[in-house]
Structures are given as C-alpha cells and as structure tokens.
Amino acid sequence: WGLRVPVDRPPHLAGAVDMARESSRTDPTRQATSALLSNGVRMPLVGYGCAGRIGRKPLGEALELGYALFDTSQASEWYLEEELGVALAMSSVNRSAVFLTSKLHPRDLGEQSTLRAFPASLRNLQTSTIDAFLLHYPRCFGDLCGGREPEGTWRESWRALESLYEQGQVRALGVSNFSPDELQQLLGFARTPPHIVQSWMDPLHQERPLREVCRAHGILFQAYSTLGTQWAGRGVRVNPVLRHPVLGAVAAEVGRSTAQVALRWALQHGVAVIPRSTKRRHMAEGLDLFAFDLSAAQMASIDSLAAARYFFFSLVFLVLGLDRQPRRHRPERRARAAPTAAVVYRRQRRVRRVGRCGRVRR
Numbered sequence: 001w002g003l004r005v006p007v008d009r010p011p012h013l014a015g016a017v018d019m020a021r022e023s024s025r026t027d028p029t030r031q032a033t034s035a036l037l038s039n040g041v042r043m044p045l046v047g048y049g050c051a052g053r054i055g056r057k058p059l060g061e062a063l064e065l066g067y068a069l070f071d072t073s074q075a076s077e078w079y080l081e082e083e084l085g086v087a088l089a090m091s092s093v094n095r096s097a098v099f100l101t102s103k104l105h106p107r108d109l110g111e112q113s114t115l116r117a118f119p120a121s122l123r124n125l126q127t128s129t130i131d132a133f134l135l136h137y138p139r140c141f142g143d144l145c146g147g148r149e150p151e152g153t154w155r156e157s158w159r160a161l162e163s164l165y166e167q168g169q170v171r172a173l174g175v176s177n178f179s180p181d182e183l184q185q186l187l188g189f190a191r192t193p194p195h196i197v198q199s200w201m202d203p204l205h206q207e208r209p210l211r212e213v214c215r216a217h218g219i220l221f222q223a224y225s226t227l228g229t230q231w232a233g234r235g236v237r238v239n240p241v242l243r244h245p246v247l248g249a250v251a252a253e254v255g256r257s258t259a260q261v262a263l264r265w266a267l268q269h270g271v272a273v274i275p276r277s278t279k280r281r282h283m284a285e286g287l288d289l290f291a292f293d294l295s296a297a298q299m300a301s302i303d304s305l306a307a308a309r310y311f312f313f314s315l316v317f318l319v320l321g322l323d324r325q326p327r328r329h330r331p332e333r334r335a336r337a338a339p340t341a342a343v344v345y346r347r348q349r350r351v352r353r354v355g356r357c358g359r360v361r362r
Contacts, residue, residue: 037195038218041172043099044069049274051078058278059087065283071274073103073136081124089126103136107145110152114160134174138182162192180209198222200230202241203305222272227259250298264289265302
C-alpha cells in the first residue's frame with residue numbers, strides 16, 4: 001500500500017497503518033482504514049462530512065456505499081443531526097459498524113448547559129452512545145449564538161465532556177477549531193486529554209502548528225474542507241484546490257481525480273478526512289483512496305504549497321478570466337436607460353418609411 005510512517009509517528013497512528021494495509025488488500029471501496037485513538041478506540045480515517053444540512057437520501061447512499069464514520073453537529077445552521085438518525089434507522093447497516101461524531105453548539109458552553117444539551121444528540125441520532133463528542137468552537141462569534149452569551153466557557157464544558165466520557169455515554173472526546181495555544185491550554189487543564197482534534201486543512205492551508213501539537217501528544221488530527229471549500233467563504237470564486245495546476249498534474253500522473261489526490265495527501269500525513277458530496281460518483285471516489293499511493297516527490301510538491309502561493313494562483317485566475325461567474329450565475333444586466341426624444345423621433349421616421357413598402361404604419 002505504501003503509506004510512509006515517519007519514525008516519530010505516534011504509536012496509535014503507526015498501528016493504523018498495519019490495519020490499513022490489511023484493508024486495502026480486500027476491497028478499498030468498502031473498508032475504510034482505521035486509526036487507533038490514544039484510548040484504544042478504533043476510528044475510521046475516512047468519513048462522511050454532514051455539513052451543508054445534508055438530508056437522509058444522500059446520507060443513506062453514503063451508508064450504502066460503505067462510509068463508516070459520519071461527522072455531524074448540534075449546530076443546525078449547518079447540520080441536521082435528526083436526518084442522520086433517520087438515515088441510520090432506515091439503513092440495514094448495524095449501528096455498531098458506524099462511528100458517529102457530533103459537536104456541541106457554542107451557545108451551550110458551560111458545564112451544566114453542556115450536560116443539558118448532550119441528550120439532544122442521543123435523541124436526534126437515535127442512539128444510546130456517541131462515539132466521539134467534540135466542542136465545536138471555543139467561543140461564540142458573530143450572530144452564531146443569537147446575540148446571547150453562553151453560561152460558561154469551553155473549560156467548563158470540557159469538565160462536562162469528561163463526566164460523559166467517564167459514564168460511558170461518549171467513547172472519545174475532542175475539540176474543533178481550537179488554536180494551537182488553546183489546545184496547549186486544554187492539555188494542561190484536562191483530566192482526560194482530547195483524543196481527536198478537528199480543523200480546516202487543505203493543501204493551501206496546511207495547519208502545521210496545530211498538527212505538530214497533535215503529533216507531539218498522540219492526538220489524531222481530523223481535517224475538514226480538505227477539498228478547498230473554505231475558500232468560498234473568503235470571497236474566492238474559484239476553488240483554488242481543485243483547480244490548482246500542481247494537484248492537477250499529480251492527478252494526471254496517478255490517474256485519479258484532483259479531489260482524490262488532495263485527500264490521499266492528507267491521509268499519507270496520518271490525517272483523517274471527512275469529504276462531503278451529494279453525488280454518488282464523488283462519494284465513491286471519496287472512499288477509493290487506498291488503492292493508490294503518492295510518491296515522495298509528489299508529496300513534496302504538494303507540501304511545498306502554502307497560503308502565500310495561493311495569492312499568486314489567484315492572480316493567474318484573474319488574468320485568465322477564470323474567476324468570472326458562469327453566465328447563468330451572473331447578475332442581471334442593468335436596465336437600459338429610457339431612449340431620448342431624438343432617438344424616438346428617428347425610430348418613428350424609420351417605421352413610416354417602411355410603411356410605404358407594405359408594412360402597417362404605427
């Protein structure tokens with residue numbers, strides 16, 4: 001299979017490589033590779049991201065194709081936990097074969113408010129336990145929390161998560177969207193350290209400082225938006241990952257899609273991924289990541305990409321006109337100004353002349 005593991009790789013990720021080799025010898029589209037978390041819980045390295053308010057139909061198709069991890073959240077602004085619960089109930093897949101991750105809405109930060117909010121995920125997902133429960137954000141921002149301050153802080157919420165973990169209602173704990181400094185604070189504060197850290201990572205936003213903290217403490221890093229979807233929220237019209245020439249060249253060399261190359265690059269760094277699509281063909285591609293390998297040179301070419309290079313790439317798009325919206329999505333053209341009296345007069349004279357040749361006069 002060829003996944004390269006540096007000698008300083010945490011033991012739980014090294015063990016995942018052996019399991020990955022065994023998986024890829026059978027059917028790579030049905031068996032996602034697993035990582036052994038620091039507490040001994042096994043977690044698939046490839047999952048299905050449920051952001052975008054994904055409904056039960058595509059979720060059911062993902063279950064049918066063989067996705068064994070689903071990442072959702074209590075933040076109904078982006079996720080529909082209850083739709084995933086219905087898809088699971090309608091599916092023939094055994095609950096024990098699926099790893100469910102959910103996250104706490106930041107409006108419920110605080111120990112007691114977290115304990116009150118957690119059962120909603122159990123009801124929505126129609127389950128008695130959740131495999132991994134994460135703090136979605138360390139704080140509220142913008143209007144995400146409806147203009148009200150939460151009862152407490154992420155530190156107090158972590159104490160609540162530790163209680164749920166000790167009671168067996170959650171099998172693994174984690175955080176999402178924490179900075180390296182906040183993660184260091186958590187590590188110095190927690191009785192039970194996080195098993196999973198989730199954050200945005202793609203070839204142009206590689207999140208190296210946070211990944212280094214995870215590597216040093218044996219925490220599994222899980223990446224979201226690995227296919228460049230976060231850039232749209234930053235005013236970038238063209239996806240700079242899926243349209244990047246370096247990634248496109250590597251994709252041509254290995255005979256895979258650019259999306260598969262980006263996901264495979266993350267996996268070879270020991271990073272778990274949760275791609276999202278509602279198209280069946282793309283869903284299948286998201287699972288078919290273990291039957292090919294990126295060479296050391298190909299990995300190095302992608303590793304060399306950085307956010308600063310993106311701005312040069314964006315300039316190229318601008319010069320070539322590739323950042324223009326498709327015609328059907330362009331704003332309507334501005335209404336024409338009313339014709340002047342002189343223009344109306346010329347048009348009337350033109351109609352009168354044509355009328356002599358048999359056209360009805362106006």
